[in-house]
Amino acid sequence: xxxxxxxxxxxxxxxxxxxxxxxxxxxxxxxxxxxxxxxxxxxxxxxxxxxxxxxxxxxxxxxxxxxxxxxxxxxxxxxxxxxxxxxxxxxxxxxxxxxxxxxxxxxxxxxxxxxxxxxxxxxxxxxxxxxxxxxxxxxxxxxxxxxxxxxxxxxxxxxxxxxxxxxxxxxxxxxxxxxxxxxxxxxxxxxxxxxxxxxxxxxxxxxxxxxxxxxxxxxxxxxxxxxxxxxxxxxxxxxxxxxxxxxxxxxxxxxxxxxxxxxxxxxxxxxxxxxxxxxxxxxxxxxxxxxxxxxxxxxxxxxxxxxxxxxxxxxxxxxxxxxxxxxxxxxxxxxxxxxxxxxxxxxxxxxxxxxxxxxxxxxxxxxxxxxxxxxxxxxxxxxxxxxxxxxxxxxxxxxxxxxxxxxxxxxxxxxxxxxxxxxxxxxxxxxxxxxxxxxxxxxxxxxxxxxxxxxxxxxxxxxxxxxxxxxxxxxxxxxxxxxxxxxxxxxxxx
Numbered sequence: 068x069x070x071x072x073x074x075x076x077x078x079x080x081x082x083x084x085x086x087x088x089x090x091x092x093x094x095x096x097x098x099x100x101x102x103x104x105x106x107x108x109x110x111x112x113x114x115x116x117x118x119x120x121x122x123x124x125x126x127x128x129x130x131x132x133x134x135x136x137x138x139x140x141x142x143x144x145x146x147x148x149x150x151x152x153x154x155x156x157x158x159x160x161x162x163x164x165x166x167x168x169x170x171x172x173x174x175x176x177x178x179x180x181x182x183x184x185x186x187x188x189x190x191x192x193x194x195x196x197x198x199x200x201x202x203x204x205x206x207x208x209x210x211x212x213x214x215x216x217x218x219x220x221x222x223x224x225x226x227x228x229x230x231x232x233x234x235x236x237x238x239x240x241x242x243x244x245x246x247x248x249x250x251x252x253x254x255x256x257x258x259x260x261x262x263x264x265x266x267x268x269x270x271x272x273x274x275x276x277x278x279x280x281x282x283x284x285x286x287x288x289x290x291x292x293x294x295x296x297x298x299x300x301x302x303x304x305x306x307x308x309x310x311x312x313x314x315x316x317x318x319x320x321x322x323x324x325x326x327x328x329x330x331x332x333x334x335x336x337x338x339x340x341x342x343x344x345x346x347x348x349x350x351x352x353x354x355x356x357x358x359x360x361x362x363x364x365x366x367x368x369x370x371x372x373x374x375x376x377x378x379x380x381x382x383x384x385x386x387x388x389x390x391x392x393x394x395x396x397x398x399x400x401x402x403x404x405x406x407x408x409x410x411x412x413x414x415x416x417x418x419x420x421x422x423x424x425x426x427x428x429x430x431x432x433x434x435x436x437x438x439x440x441x442x443x444x445x446x447x448x449x450x451x452x453x454x455x456x457x458x459x460x461x462x463x464x465x466x467x468x469x470x471x472x473x474x475x476x477x478x479x480x481x482x483x484x485x486x487x488x489x490x491x492x493x494x495x496x497x498x499x500x501x502x503x504x505x506x507x508x509x510x511x512x513x514x515x516x517x518x519x520x521x522x523x524x525x526x527x528x529x530x531x532x533x534x535x536x537x538x539x540x541x542x543x544x545x546x547x548x549x550x551x552x553x554x555x556x557x558x559x560x561x
Contacts (some may be wrong), residue, residue, distance in 0.1 A: 071300065
């Protein structure tokens, strides 16, 4: 049966259920499968006729042998059905021309791509706790750059046996994102801003996980920690599904033939979204190139070009805040794959990153990285002009993150002449960043008032989850210094 190994300790082998329940390995490593299942061309033919929930159950069953496919189908129907998504396809694919297609991943309850995984994770996590005989109450700790927080809050709201704390960077998310979190209903939820940036939030959460004294204290009170960030495999693996679903859609609509290659272009922050696509490729999905789109916090595009991961640079706040990240956690799993499972190498890189802020790939690993990935970035000015250009050319309205991907695709095509059909992952509704999108189109309303003006100007509809935020009760308005995150969790858990 497939096992999961820590990226930093090859001796740490656990089941899929254990990996999901723990979230992160005790020494700080991330869990990754010891083998990659195969999806064949015949499977694509079958899945091209399946619903999204059926596709999810099939793909997840290949990675999660502790779970039955019927069990997973029940979870998937609960996650993606019941009117939670405003599109029947769940993740619709919009073809702009013969070679440019947009995979819209924001039709769920929080209008961002994180719903694709975080509607499924609560089912996987609670089932994993049962399968492992865990009786402690689980507290989900989340660091968010804007979207994960609300999606996790929505997914775990009032789920029995769980509590959830979300930390977000004070002044580092859009007003819409902030209100989505601070107005969250539920008796088991808490939200707190942190005086710092997303990396400070993420580092703080990881320190809490690594605090053995705190873990012992929690255990004595019949509590434990787990994660809803993409460091948790249960959060990452549902994202593999929509790459396969998108390919199946291209086949079923006759845009490509089964077996034809595609490229994918992904706006990238913490590297989980694009890494999920790499797992799909390793399963056998014919993806050629991964186009990694960054904003001016371009640590990833520099890494792809030079092989040097260097977070020693100024952190910049942008209009694409979900990508305002300098420490991309899931690169750790990429290092494991590049090194063929060399956990000593991964641990050394992570230790070097922690102590010096940088590490360098050996030439052979860099060559493999560049064969798989292409990286580019866009500043706020280019992002806005790209929003306007896409709207003028295609009548397609994109958010500030998807626009970065549009620009990266255009740059890549100009540099290489590669005309391979490409799927752009659209990660959020334009209404989540309405003031910036509206400004790109010549409007000037700000904050929540921009929602109505954007709708009127473009004759598009604001997603229901974002309507009425100005009338919702704001329950969580507090903030803490980055050094007091553990104290906040302790107070919340009593």
